[in-house]
Amino acid sequence: MAITYDLISSQTLASAASSITFSSIAASWTDLRLVLTGGITVAGSPTLRFNSDATTNYSITTLYGNGTSALSTSQTSTNKIALGDAGNSNVYLWTVDIFSYAGSTYKTTLGTSASDDNGSGQVSNIVGLWRSTSAITSLTINGSGNLKSGTTATLYGIKAA
Amino acid sequence: MAYTLISSQTLASSAASVTFSSIPSTYKDLVLRVSARSDSAGTFTYHKITFNGSASGYSQTYIYGNGSTAGTGLTSANTEIDGYYIPRAGATASTFSSDEYYIPSYLVAQNKPLSANIIRENNTTAADIYAYAGLYSNTSTISSIAFVPNAGNYVTGSSFYLYGIN
Numbered sequence: 001m002a003i004t005y006d007l008i009s010s011q012t013l014a015s016a017a018s019s020i021t022f023s024s025i026a027a028s029w030t031d032l033r034l035v036l037t038g039g040i041t042v043a044g045s046p047t048l049r050f051n052s053d054a055t056t057n058y059s060i061t062t063l064y065g066n067g068t069s070a071l072s073t074s075q076t077s078t079n080k081i082a083l084g085d086a087g088n089s090n091v092y093l094w095t096v097d098i099f100s101y102a103g104s105t106y107k108t109t110l111g112t113s114a115s116d117d118n119g120s121g122q123v124s125n126i127v128g129l130w131r132s133t134s135a136i137t138s139l140t141i142n143g144s145g146n147l148k149s150g151t152t153a154t155l156y157g158i159k160a161a
Numbered sequence: 162m163a164y165t166l167i168s169s170q171t172l173a174s175s176a177a178s179v180t181f182s183s184i185p186s187t188y189k190d191l192v193l194r195v196s197a198r199s200d201s202a203g204t205f206t207y208h209k210i211t212f213n214g215s216a217s218g219y220s221q222t223y224i225y226g227n228g229s230t231a232g233t234g235l236t237s238a239n240t241e242i243d244g245y246y247i248p249r250a251g252a253t254a255s256t257f258s259s260d261e262y263y264i265p266s267y268l269v270a271q272n273k274p275l276s277a278n279i280i281r282e283n284n285t286t287a288a289d290i291y292a293y294a295g296l297y298s299n300t301s302t303i304s305s306i307a308f309v310p311n312a313g314n315y316v317t318g319s320s321f322y323l324y325g326i327n
Contacts, residue, residue, distance in 0.1 A: 005163060007327065010189070035190065037265035037274065065224025065233025065292075090296065093265050093274040114276035114294030119237035121222030123276070123294040152266060154189065 005033065010154040016041065016146040020153045023138040027102035029157030036083070036094040036141060038151025043088045044144030047080040048096060048128075050107065050136045054079050057131045064124035080142070084113020084124035088145070092116075096128075101136040164192065169322045175200055175314040181323045182305040184267075188325030191267050193306065195260040196320045199249035201313025204287055208244030208260075209309045212273070216240045218298040227289040241309075242295050246281045249313060253283035257319065267303040272296060 006029065011020050025032070040046060049058075056077040063072045064084070075082070086092040092115040099108050109128035115121055130136075141153055165188070170179050184191070199206045211219075219242050222235040236243065247258040259280045264273060277293035297303075308321060 005326075007163070035265060063224065065222065065231075067222050067233055067235030070224050070231045070233040091266075091271050091274050093263065093276050093294075095263070095276070112276055112292070114274055116220050116222045116235070116274065116294040116296035118220035118296055118298055119235070121220070121235055121294050121296070123222050123224050123233075123292050125292060150269070150271065152189075 004159045006157045006159065008155040008157050010152065012152040013147055013149050015149050018146050019140050019142045020147060021138060021140045022155045025137050025139070027135055029159055030100065031158040032098040032101050033156040033158060034096040034098065034139070035154045036151070037091065039091055039148035040086060040088055040144040040146070041148060042145030043086065045082040045085045046094060046144055046147070047082055047142045049080050049140050050130050050132070051134060051138055052140065053132060058128065060126055060128045062124055062126045064122055066122045067120065081109060081128040082126065083111055084115065084126055085122050086113065086115030087117045087120070090117050098136065103135070104133045106131050106133065107136060163327050164324045165327070167323045167325050169320065171320040172315055172317050175316055177314050178307055178309045179315065179321045180305060180307040184304050184306070184323070185325070186268050186302065188327050189266065190326040191264040191303070192324040192326060193262040194322045195308065196257040197247045197260070198257045198316045198319055199247055199310040199313040200316045201249045201310070202251060203249050203312065204251040205246040205281065206249050206310055206312040207246050209241040209311055210244055211241045211307050212297050212299070212303045213301060213305055214307070215299060220298070221293055221295040223291050223293045225289055225291045228286055244277065244279055245291050246279065246289060247310065248281055248283060253285060256283040264303065270300045272298050272300065273303060
């Protein structure tokens with residue numbers, strides 16, 4: 001498998017924090033991939049924002065199952081992208097692919113979340129849209145509550161073919 | 162995310178199991194890509210996936226669609242991760258599953274989450290796609306991963322690729 005992913009940056013929290021930010025993201029790749037693994041202090045969903053935009057320029061559509069219900073939901077004109085619900089007692093995994101982040105069209109994302117708690121849990125696939133023509137130069141992950149100590153966020157750049 | 166091939170096994174003859182052992186401690190995350198089929202009677206079975214030879218501490222939540230129904234389920238306190246589904250002898254000839262497993266932070270002393278997507282498409286109504294949230298409730302480093310079909314053996318041509326990611 002050809003090496004087409006470049007590690008841009010990785011951050012591991014030495015103590016709980018409300019957010020993790022990657023800034024000064026160069027326009028050197030075609031797409032971005034974010035891998036987040038760790039915990040949150042309040043059950044819910046971590047969220048993602050681009051370029052510190054906290055206006056209602058985001059929307060998402062979610063497909064998820066929790067062992068009891070398989071559902072699809074959507075949110076329009078929200079102020080962030082939800083990455084997928086999780087509990088607050090374990091270690092979970094979220095991934096987000098961010099397509100054509102440096103271009104001048106609106107930005108689409110494809111996320112997955114995997115949060116199992118041995119008897120309960122949720123798995124989600126989430127498509128997102130940021131209605132901005134600006135290149136993404138920074139992204140911020142906010143915890144539900146805080147992101148726990150030991151949480152690791154890694155950002156990769158995907159090379160053009 | 163430099164994918165580095167750690168090891169691969171493409172079966173030249175049927176096998177009751179496939180194991181990756183002595184996984185090096187030099188990566189951040191692991192990815193497995195699997196294409197598998199069982200020789201047992203019937204149309205589908207599943208992988209039983211274990212880490213470090215352990216038979217406890219596994220749980221999973223999943224969602225699936227099979228062309229007519231979308232559903233969800235979970236298991237807890239299980240003896241393995243159950244990877245649904247892989248074709249077997251009664252399924253459309255020459256069809257194999259397509260699986261991808263992502264295991265982050267396999268060296269970190271914490272419980273191990275994982276995600277997986279498993280697809281079984283065979284040009285019949287008995288096809289499906291599963292997405293998983295899995296958990297191995299064990300803080301040990303993952304140094305081996307084993308796949309066993311719940312019924313029969315993996316057939317010749319089944320392939321298992323293990324990548325390390327930095």
